[in-house]
Amino acid sequence: MEKKEPAKQYDRLAIEKKIQEFWEKEKIFEFSWDGQKPLFSVDTPPPYVSADHLHAGHIMSYAQAEFIVRYKRMRGFAVFYPMGFDDNGLPTERFVEKKYKIDKSRISPSEFVKICLKETALGSQTYKKLWNNLGISVDWSKTYSTISPLAIKISQWSLIDLYKKGALYRKEAPVLWCPLCRTAIAQADLEDQEEKSRINYLNFKSEEGKNLTVATTRPELLSSCVALYANPRDKRYQKLIGAKARVPLFDYEVPIRQSEKVEMTFGTGLMMVCTWGDKEDLEKWQTDKLETRSLIEEDGRLGERGGKWAGLKLNKAREAIIAELREKKLLIKQEPLEHSLNVHERCGTPAEFVLSQQWFIKIADQKKIWLEQGRKINWYPEYKIKEYEMWVNSIKWDWCISRQRYYGVPFPVWYCAKCGKPIFAEVQDLPVNPQESRPSAGKCPYCESAEFIPEKDVLDTWATSSCTPFLLKEMVSEKDARAALYPPTLRPNAFEIIRTWDFYSIVKSYYNFRELPFRDLMISGHGLDEQGRKIAKRLGNYISSDKLVEDYGADTIRYWATGAMLGQSLRFNPLEVKKGKRTTIKLWNVARFLKMNLQDFSLDSEEGKLEAPDIWIIQELNQTIKKVTRAFDAYTYAKARDEMDDFFWSKLADYYLEFVKYRLAGKDETSRRAVLFTLTRVFLAVIKIYAPILPFVTEEIYQTLFCSRDGQKSLHLSRWPEPLPIASSEDISDFKKAIEAVAEIRKHKSEKDLSLAFELENYELKTEVNLEKYGDFLRKVARVKNLSREK
RNA sequence: GGGCUUGUAGCUCAGUUGGUUAGAGCGUCUGCUCGACACGCAGAAGGUCAGCCGUUCGAUUCGGCUCAAGCCCACCA
Numbered sequence: 001m002e003k004k005e006p007a008k009q010y011d012r013l014a015i016e017k018k019i020q021e022f023w024e025k026e027k028i029f030e031f032s033w034d035g036q037k038p039l040f041s042v043d044t045p046p047p048y049v050s051a052d053h054l055h056a057g058h059i060m061s062y063a064q065a066e067f068i069v070r071y072k073r074m075r076g077f078a079v080f081y082p083m084g085f086d087d088n089g090l091p092t093e094r095f096v097e098k099k100y101k102i103d104k105s106r107i108s109p110s111e112f113v114k115i116c117l118k119e120t121a122l123g124s125q126t127y128k129k130l131w132n133n134l135g136i137s138v139d140w141s142k143t144y145s146t147i148s149p150l151a152i153k154i155s156q157w158s159l160i161d162l163y164k165k166g167a168l169y170r171k172e173a174p175v176l177w178c179p180l181c182r183t184a185i186a187q188a189d190l191e192d193q194e195e196k197s198r199i200n201y202l203n204f205k206s207e208e209g210k211n212l213t214v215a216t217t218r219p220e221l222l223s224s225c226v227a228l229y230a231n232p233r234d235k236r237y238q239k240l241i242g243a244k245a246r247v248p249l250f251d252y253e254v255p256i257r258q259s260e261k262v263e264m265t266f267g268t269g270l271m272m273v274c275t276w277g278d279k280e281d282l283e284k285w286q287t288d289k290l291e292t293r294s295l296i297e298e299d300g301r302l303g304e305r306g307g308k309w310a311g312l313k314l315n316k317a318r319e320a321i322i323a324e325l326r327e328k329k330l331l332i333k334q335e336p337l338e339h340s341l342n343v344h345e346r347c348g349t350p351a352e353f354v355l356s357q358q359w360f361i362k363i364a365d366q367k368k369i370w371l372e373q374g375r376k377i378n379w380y381p382e383y384k385i386k387e388y389e390m391w392v393n394s395i396k397w398d399w400c401i402s403r404q405r406y407y408g409v410p411f412p413v414w415y416c417a418k419c420g421k422p423i424f425a426e427v428q429d430l431p432v433n434p435q436e437s438r439p440s441a442g443k444c445p446y447c448e449s450a451e452f453i454p455e456k457d458v459l460d461t462w463a464t465s466s467c468t469p470f471l472l473k474e475m476v477s478e479k480d481a482r483a484a485l486y487p488p489t490l491r492p493n494a495f496e497i498i499r500t501w502d503f504y505s506i507v508k509s510y511y512n513f514r515e516l517p518f519r520d521l522m523i524s525g526h527g528l529d530e531q532g533r534k535i536a537k538r539l540g541n542y543i544s545s546d547k548l549v550e551d552y553g554a555d556t557i558r559y560w561a562t563g564a565m566l567g568q569s570l571r572f573n574p575l576e577v578k579k580g581k582r583t584t585i586k587l588w589n590v591a592r593f594l595k596m597n598l599q600d601f602s603l604d605s606e607e608g609k610l611e612a613p614d615i616w617i618i619q620e621l622n623q624t625i626k627k628v629t630r631a632f633d634a635y636t637y638a639k640a641r642d643e644m645d646d647f648f649w650s651k652l653a654d655y656y657l658e659f660v661k662y663r664l665a666g667k668d669e670t671s672r673r674a675v676l677f678t679l680t681r682v683f684l685a686v687i688k689i690y691a692p693i694l695p696f697v698t699e700e701i702y703q704t705l706f707c708s709r710d711g712q713k714s715l716h717l718s719r720w721p722e723p724l725p726i727a728s729s730e731d732i733s734d735f736k737k738a739i740e741a742v743a744e745i746r747k748h749k750s751e752k753d754l755s756l757a758f759e760l761e762n763y764e765l766k767t768e769v770n771l772e773k774y775g776d777f778l779r780k781v782a783r784v785k786n787l788s789r790e791k
Numbered sequence: 792g793g794g795c796u797u798g799u800a801g802c803u804c805a806g807u808u809g810g811u812u813a814g815a816g817c818g819u820c821u822g823c824u825c826g827a828c829a830c831g832c833a834g835a836a837g838g839u840c841a842g843c844c845g846u847u848c849g850a851u852u853c854g855g856c857u858c859a860a861g862c863c864c865a866c867c868a
Contacts, residue, residue, distance in 0.1 A: 568796080
């Protein structure tokens with residue numbers, strides 16, 4: 001690099017841009033493996049296509065993982081850091097529908113898919129730009145898309161493998177259904193939402209014609225009622241158990257049954273069970289083998305059984321039925337009720353149960369295995385495993401993976417037109433789209449028929465992304481590396497996808513390979529606004545990530561991201577960002593100082609004689625290196641940053657640099673050389689320990705000052721610092737008294753409103769310092785002519 | 792109702808394997824232009840470590856309870 005006097009002010013924009021281009025041009029972060037180095041591979045969350053929602057929280061989460069990546073790279077690991085884009089499935093469809101205001105009934109599936117693909121390409125460009133600006137050291141030659149042929153192939157293979165192993169099955173059952181998205185969904189796709197509703201007391205009739213009042217929040221399901229339940233200990237209803245009741249308005253009989261689970265104090269103590277209004281209904285229906293009177297259609301309207309209300313949407317039907325009940329004096333009363341509903345997390349629509357044929361992966365019966373596998377993973381922070389365990393324990397049903405949508409990974413299966421049996425694609429034919437091809441065998445292996453019906457459903461988006469641990473290695477051509485890259489070392493992600501991405505990955509890796517999907521799991525928290533609220537556009541507290549990086553600079557924003565311990569949420573406050581900016585600039589200025597003094601100096605000459613401050617700073621540095629290393633090893637980047645700040649600001653900048661200025665300006669060449677030797681080595685180590693957090697400014701300094709001396713093309717390819725050897729055996733344990741003395745004199749001057757440069761005529765020290773040893777040093781550093789000890 | 796997390800300076804957060812005066816940054820205040828840095832430097836003020844009870848010679852730290860906040864799960868008849 002050309003030798004030029006650095007600009008007086010740190011030009012953050014220009015330098016970050018320059019460094020970014022340098023990394024890209026020189027392919028600094030490209031994966032290469034010699035078969036020897038230990039590998040460190042990262043299974044980064046493939047973000048969704050819609051990049052326009054990115055904010056401080058995303059920056060925080062990706063940066064926190066990236067600190068570790070940069071650290072590991074410098075520790076000598078061959079880092080494999082690919083990036084993926086999740087552009088498949090429902091989230092993408094929802095995004096495209098909204099953005100283009102598309103009514104899917106008026107557009108062909110292929111048209112729609114085209115738009116999805118276009119948006120996907122746009123989205124990945126946005127991400128690439130942002131991550132580059134932020135200094136996320138991804139190997140951009142290794143990117144995947146979850147709708148790419150490779151991803152389709154892998155996730156189809158995984159399914160076929162699961163089918164062969166008996167973990168995948170198809171059945172007709174009441175499944176969780178989103179009436180808006182018109183597809184089956186899984187338990188993990190549900191979210192709670194508080195709802196203010198009403199509980200309606202309405203009259204059934206007993207066989208004797210007496211009123212049986214039942215409380216229900218969902219009168220629209222009346223025509224799917226299949227039983228009433230009472231608690232066997234409830235004296236009011238004991239003699240009714242086994243008898244029948246007549247359903248109002250629809251006038252048919254249902255049995256009255258008993259269950260311990262019925263809360264006697266809730267409502268009237270009589271519970272109406274429908275097929276199917278909620279989980280409880282489903283359970284009773286299953287265990288007591290109740291009649292099936294399915295009602296809700298796939299579009300969320302009442303079906304035929306709804307009588308004159310058939311075809312109405314559920315909420316309309318509810319109002320109409322309540323009106324009729326009221327009119328016929330069958331409605332006794334209404335009470336307000338607050339409860340939470342299970343809604344589809346993608347669209348907020350209350351989930352229903354709809355009877356349909358779907359594909360499932362067995363998970364509900366193997367909770368023990370999932371818990372065991374979970375415990376084998378290293379959780380950072382450790383307590384987050386509780387969230388996983390709680391989720392596993394709350395699983396009620398197998399994982400429904402078929403979606404009645406068209407943008408996604410197709411199911412690799414046909415059904416025999418004659419015998420109806422599923423015929424899976426051959427592994428060597430993958431990827432396949434059954435709608436565009438036929439089974440390669442040509443005929444059904446069971447009945448020899450040659451007619452097939454292709455499966456139209458696509459896979460749950462998580463059924464693909466849960467394959468990323470074994471998809472990643474497929475991007476590498478070297479065979480040995482492939483084998484070594486599975487399972488990946490680290491998975492970093494935010495806590496809300498523990499129950500989806502992490503859990504499903506554990507399931508898939510277990511079924512497919514009897515392996516863990518990753519070794520370490522880093523769970524990040526959320527970025528919050530200044531008041532501690534979630535960041536959301538509708539709250540008006542949203543600042544785009546592009547703007548954040550642009551306004552504050554990558555190093556500064558990254559520094560902010562160290563502010564939260566792993567797993568904790570972090571508020572974004574523009575004022576808080578200051579410290580990062582100051583640190584960046586301070587590093588820059590120390591580099592200028594060093595460069596100024598190095599101009600006429602060759603470091604090829606000998607070391608000089610180290611003096612007490614030199615030994616002291618090296619000792620301090622060595623302690624710091626150890627602490628920072630330990631902290632990064634434990635993924636506690638916040639602690640690492642604290643340690644380096646403490647050394648750099650309080651030891652190096654505030655003290656050491658002040659201690660040595662007189663020696664640098666002085667005539668004693670031996671002393672001067674000792675300073676320069678110490679300073680270059682110490683500062684190089686400082687640059688290196690800051691490199692994972694502030695990669696831009698440290699690289700710039702490395703390039704201008706250290707590149708030729710340290711011998712690496714980039715700081716980020718250089719070796720992590722080891723503690724420096726100290727040749728001298730001089731005991732300097734009393735030097736901290738000298739430091740105290742300096743502080744004392746500084747304080748004295750400050751109290752007297754004097755400049756630190758002001759030379760005191762006389763000063764009597766309170767600090768017990770060895771003046772014979774450090775008197776000269778103190779007189780020069782603290783600027784006192786006559787220095788003595790207080791008597 | 793259950794689980795997890797959090798509660799420390801005005802604000803954002805460290806910390807304490809139980810031990811003299813509890814730390815940082817931001818903010819505030821007082822000063823200071825020494826050849827790295829005013830995007831700076833030196834200093835100061837500011838805390839019943841949420842509350843109560845226990846264990847202990849000693850508790851901010853350990854245990855129990857209470858209160859408050861956040862997240863998740865359950866409740867949805």
